Amino acid sequence: MLVQEILKLKGNVLYTTHSGASLSEAVAALTEHDAGSLVVMDAGEMTGLITFREVLQAVGKTKGDLSAMTVSDFKVAQPVVARPDMPIEAVRELLVNHHQRYVPVMDGKVLMGVVSFMDVAKAVLEEQGFENRMLKNFIKNWPAEDAND
Template identity: 25%
Template sequence: MLVSQILRTKGDAVFTIVPTEKVGVVAELLHAKRVGALVVLEAERVVGIVSERDIVRAIAAHGAGVLSRPVSEFMTANVLFAEPGETVDSLLSRMTDRRIRHLPVCKNERLVGIVSIGDLVKWKISEVEAEADGLKAYIAAS
């Protein structure tokens, strides 16, 4: 299963913000959009990603005052990306090794979607279930 197949099914909508957005606004957007991360764009270029985990760490380290500071101070700037032609297995491995939950998907340096570890696990489970069903049908036909 390829990332492009997942994006075709789930859609390519990505919620984004600018680096100057306040952390409090980011927290509100994460809640309102019911997502775990927002991609930070500057002139159509991905410059970071900010997750619920980043917000919690910022508040724990600096107190509630961070809510009025720009997200650029707390976002992950060294973003790992996925490409549409990559496999679910390769991304699951990368995300597990790096302990990350979201990967922006880029093609020719242009943001085309985002996948979460939940998206990948869902696809992996359906792949395994389809394989099991195929084996059951084969055994039943024998």
């Protein structure tokens, strides 16, 4: 399975913010959309990613006072990205090796979407389930040996 197939299953929903937004606004957007990440877009280009991890780091650093903090203060400026043609196994390895839960999917400079570790896990389970059903069907329909031979 490829990343572009996961994006098709997820749909076109993409949540964004900008570097100048207050961190409180970003928290409100994450909460409103029940999302784990926001892509930071400035002048039509991705300039970073902010996730609940960065928000928690900000809460810890500011002792909960996010009033003066902006997205640019805590965003991941250069997140690792995936390509739409990447196999799901490569994305899983990318997420694990870079300790990221979310990865923007870029086709050149065009943002296609965001894939989460949960999306990857779900895709792997669905793919394994399909393979298991196919193998069980194959075994079930295996030609029986003729007992008279």
